[in-house]
Amino acid sequence: MLKNKHIILGITGGIAAYKSAMLLRLLVKAGAEVQVVMTPSAKEFITPVTLSALSGKPVVSEFFSANTGEWHSHVDLGLWADAMVIAPATACTLAKMATGVADNMLVTTYLSAKAPVFVAPAMDLDMMAHPTTTRNLQTLQRDGVAIIEAEAGELASHLVGKGRMAEPETIVAALESYFAKSEQWAGKDVLITAGPTYERIDPVRFIGNFSTGKMGYALAEEAAKRGANVMLVSGPVSLKAKHPNITVVSVESAREMHDACVQAWPAADLAIMCAAVADYAPAEYHHKKIKREGHEVPVIELVKNPDIAAALGQSKREDQVLVGFALETDNEQANALDKMRRKGLDFIALNSLKDADAGFGVDTNRVTLFAADGTSTELPFGTKAEVASSILNHINL
Ligand code: PMT
Numbered sequence: 001m002l003k004n005k006h007i008i009l010g011i012t013g014g015i016a017a018y019k020s021a022m023l024l025r026l027l028v029k030a031g032a033e034v035q036v037v038m039t040p041s042a043k044e045f046i047t048p049v050t051l052s053a054l055s056g057k058p059v060v061s062e063f064f065s066a067n068t069g070e071w072h073s074h075v076d077l078g079l080w081a082d083a084m085v086i087a088p089a090t091a092c093t094l095a096k097m098a099t100g101v102a103d104n105m106l107v108t109t110y111l112s113a114k115a116p117v118f119v120a121p122a123m124d125l126d127m128m129a130h131p132t133t134t135r136n137l138q139t140l141q142r143d144g145v146a147i148i149e150a151e152a153g154e155l156a157s158h159l160v161g162k163g164r165m166a167e168p169e170t171i172v173a174a175l176e177s178y179f180a181k182s183e184q185w186a187g188k189d190v191l192i193t194a195g196p197t198y199e200r201i202d203p204v205r206f207i208g209n210f211s212t213g214k215m216g217y218a219l220a221e222e223a224a225k226r227g228a229n230v231m232l233v234s235g236p237v238s239l240k241a242k243h244p245n246i247t248v249v250s251v252e253s254a255r256e257m258h259d260a261c262v263q264a265w266p267a268a269d270l271a272i273m274c275a276a277v278a279d280y281a282p283a284e285y286h287h288k289k290i291k292r293e294g295h296e297v298p299v300i301e302l303v304k305n306p307d308i309a310a311a312l313g314q315s316k317r318e319d320q321v322l323v324g325f326a327l328e329t330d331n332e333q334a335n336a337l338d339k340m341r342r343k344g345l346d347f348i349a350l351n352s353l354k355d356a357d358a359g360f361g362v363d364t365n366r367v368t369l370f371a372a373d374g375t376s377t378e379l380p381f382g383t384k385a386e387v388a389s390s391i392l393n394h395i396n397l
Contacts, residue, residue, distance in 0.1 A: 001179040002172070003031030008077060008113070010086035010106045011051070012093040013041025015156040016122035016165035021046060023087055023168035024054045030172065035060065035077060037106045039093065060105055074105060078112030083175060086110070087148070088122035088165045091133050097145070098136040116178060116225065120148040120171050125161030141385075144225065144242075148174050181393075186227035188397050191261060191268040192220045193275035193308065195235030197254040201300060202286035209276045210360040213237030215325075215351075216274035218384035220246050222392055223270075231268070233260045235275055254278050254305035265312050265320075269397050272323040273309040276360075281305050313344025321395055323347040327359060336370055346372050349391055357381070369394055 007027055011020045027034050036051045038061045048059035060072045078084075086093065086106070093106065097119075102108045110117060119140065127133060128150060137147055148171055152162045166174075194216020198206040217239045220232040224243035232241055233249045235257065241248050249264075251257045254277045265271060280302035290298055309324045316322050324345040326336035332352050340348040350368045351358045358366035365387040370376045371394070379390040 001030075001176040001183075002027060005032045005082045005175075005179060006080050007032045007034050007175070008081045008084040008109060009034050009036050009055075010084060010089075010093075010109070011036060011038045011042040011046065012086065012088055012090045012106065013039055013044055014088040014090045014122050014165075015045060016088035017042050017045035019165055019168055020087055021050055021054060023085075023171055024051060026168050026172045027175075028054060028056070030176075035080070037061065037077070037109050039104050039106050063105055063108075072105060074108040075112045077109050079114060081113055081115045083115050083118065083178065084110065084113045085118040085120070085148075085171060085175065087118075087120035087168075087171055089119040091121075091123045091127045091130075091136075094119065094121060094133065094136045094140065098139040098143075116144070116146065118146045118148055118171070118174060118178075120166045121150045121163075122165035123150075123163050124155055124157050125159055125163045128161070128163040141383075144221075146174070146178070182227045184226075184397055185223065185392075188223075188228040188269045189267055190220075190223045190228040190230045191233065191264050191271040192216055192223065192230060193233045193235075193257060193261065193271075193273050193277075194220065195237040195239075196276050197235045197257055197278045197305075198252050199254065199278045199281035199305070200252075200285055201282050202288065202290050204289050207278055207281065208236075209278065211235070211237075211276035212361050213239050214361070214363065215365060215384050215388070216272075217241060218388040219272050219274055219391065222385065222388040226392065228270075231264050233257055233264070233275070254281065254308070258306045258308045258311065261308050262311055265315065268320065270321045270323070270395060271312055272325075272391075273312070274325050275308075276327065277305065277308060279305055307343065309345065310343040316344055321346050321397065323349065323391070323395070326350045327353060329353045333368075333370075336368075340370060340372060347391075347394065367391065 034055045036059045052059045096107045148166045151164045153164045155163050195213035196209045196211040198208045200206050220230045224230045224245035230246045249260050283301040283303045322345050328335050336348050336350040348370050355366045357364045366381050367379045
């Protein structure tokens, strides 16, 4: 997986920097081309000579070469890389990355990197547990940085706790798994729906629901991050898609969402129906605002909206994968399985409105994934980004 991959290995000033030499050796052995970028304080812990001998390339640390005055371009480095891994990542470097303090070559390279970035934090247990570090790691995670969790054990201070850098083998495995995933997803066409639909009653009122689009947008970001071309058919939400591989098609009503999806489906390898589609729409649209004064209480007749997932299920080819969501309040499993069968889905992701930390609006989700082959998996509880990643891990394209 790592053969011929261009990897920037960022090393910062912590005692775990000695393990970076082993990490570098493993990366080179796996066939990767590695460019080491060190912070000035990293050189107190391991010498550039060791690292340049192992990588076969001069180590970059300063903006300018002291001997020749040559400028080291962080922009070129950022574009060259297929991945950047910062190991060890000290509390200081994590803070600089989270806030954009670009006062060294490593942080400027991070800010210029177009490729995915991994950090392997390493520090003393109290620094690791400090709210500042937690906040910075959360910020980086929101910015799309993958955290390779620190391990617990004896630390340089002889205290025992969480703060040891992940072992070099674990870091290599994380990179391999990333490249394996991106090979599976690269160039695939993925259709995702997100958010609510609004069904207009009159120019000021509509029937809608509480979906914010967070789950659907998280799925879109994750699929795009893995290399897929994503068409995100989105109901009215206040979110913005970040990844350049995502094309957003904004719709309002279930009918518009249906038409966009039916048109895109034949060219898609995968569709994930995460939108909370209104099942009913007013039979009649009042072109003028319905007045309160001098009128009877209006009766709004409803008609059924098209079932988008079922429409895609009916025309699904063997080589396509169709995933639905089920949002339930009771008889969760039975209702979800029934929906999967009726709509011709390959998978259904069940989330329940009974869980306060799942479903509408919140940043986390709790999902059980049922497959048409009869298996089911309770996915780990986590942020919607983490749950999106778990869902995609179950899909073979
Ligand atoms: O957007 P968030 O605030 O982050 O909330 C996320 C979510 C709770 C909306 C999401 O996780 C979720 O559960 N989405 C599906 C909600 C839903 O409408 O479930 P359902 O059980 O009513 O529908 C079952 C499936 O059929 C869904 O895949 C739905 O997209 C699809 N459907 C439903 C009705 C319809 N007319 N057409 C459809 O395609």
